[in-house]
Amino acid sequence: MSDLRDLYQELILDHNRRPRNFGPLAEANRSAKGINPLCGDKVTVHLQVEDGQVKDIRFEGTGCAISIASASVMTESLKRQTREDAVSLFERFHRMVAPADGVESDPPDMGKLAAFAGVRDYPARVKCATLAWHALRAALDGKEKAVSTE
């Protein structure tokens, strides 16, 4: 079985301890909340989108180390990205943590997000890793209601 350290990499533990871009965003023009009903994790993503570009992004919420670190690294990765880049990054991230048909792939250009590759050995935790991303997607789509991982 895979080593726990593959899951709880130093980068993840660090972002869990000191989440980046954490808190409200005064200039936000879109926000969406993601809820994982299984464990009660809640993450709200605030976006300031201008001209199809993520000008600023912050998040708030409570959750396990995987979901908080994932949200934190996500916000770092998305600043100044276009909407399309953000969606495409989510798709690659999703493929990395939940490989379709069990075909493992390490998509290129994942940067720090690559630290979450270990999640794929823990299927129960995929929802934690993608919670903030689902909220991001909902915020980009302008959805008002909380999205659920279920």
Next chain:
Amino acid sequence: MNVKQLKTTEQKRPEGCLDVTRVREDFPVLCQTVHGKPLVYLDNAATAQKPRAVIRRVAEYYETENSNIHRGVHWLSETATRAYEGTRTAVRQFLNAAEEREIVFVRGTTEAINLVARCYGGARLQAGDEVVISAMEHHSNIVPWQLICQEKGAVLRVIPVDDHGDIVMDEYHRLLGPRTRMVALPHVSNALGTVNPIKQMIADAHGAGVPVLVDGAQGVPHTRVDVQDLDCDFYAFSSHKLYGPTGVGVLYGKASLLEEMPPYQGGGDMILSVSFEETEYNVLPYKFEAGTPNIAGVIGLGAAVEYINALGIEAVASHEDRVVAYAAERLASVPGVRLVGTPGRRASLVSFVLGDVHAHDIGTILDQEGIAVRTGHHCAMPVMERFGVPATVRASFACYNVEAEVDALADGLEKAWRLFRGV
């Protein structure tokens, strides 16, 4: 885990004490390894494992008796009906109910409570009436009442719990007022392990002329329940937490109350005669058992009750009490652990947090050690809110758990603590 390697404190086993080594051999699931480690199953409050006797009985039904009940004159149907009704007799005896017609088979505790909320609450509640529950309910003893209260314009009142996780009795007495129509309480809290003084609380409610439903999902597996002695009006439990199959539960109700309640669902078996103008309902308990029930499940529950009877529920309870007391003490000494719920009387489980490490992360780390615990809000979000935690880790025990498994849990927690502390 090979139990022979486990140090149980069973060298000299006094009379009436559980032979846990033997008991473990009755549960096929326990002899597995998970991630290369012996399985340590501490999620019994979610569902208990099944002894071979139950598994075999369900298979035997399908292999030799399968047929619909109460419908055929043929031999198979009569045999199946006898087995199904045999469980009713066994459950009646197990709960010491006065009559078999007071035992209604449903899908589980959840359905039992919904049935009472809908049929009893639906017929009785009026605008401004009050239903009293506690701050330590499972969602299934909150939402059904919320639904019916909303529909009727009634009000849900909540008895607070103190910092130990015990019900504040003075507040309870204060809440019992002229508009109280129903009290619904958990026998044992699934999130805190609190054993509530339900006998006293029932007497108090009756003093105010109010009937009481007891959510016994976590009560029945861990303590002797005598519904006549408790004098409860309704008592609900799930087969699957009592070593029986999933999809079956029991609603005990006093016959006088069940009689006056309208049916829950309409369909086959719950009628005496049907025409398009009028339907005459069947007698108790069939009035509440519409449609083909979970026959195999009910028969399996009968085998589970028989199994418990053979062990002796008192012997099971005293064994579990010892293990759970050891767990509360041992875990409290693990660095970072804080128990959530330190009730005056505890049964079945210990709920805790480990520093600010999220329960979900602990669950994953323990799983790698072969240890199954529940992490999350345990379908009791108001309890989490009350204790200011998003989630807890819950270790819950059954007749087959031993102290060595508590030690394995403690070791796993120390490992998690080291990982997150970076030491």
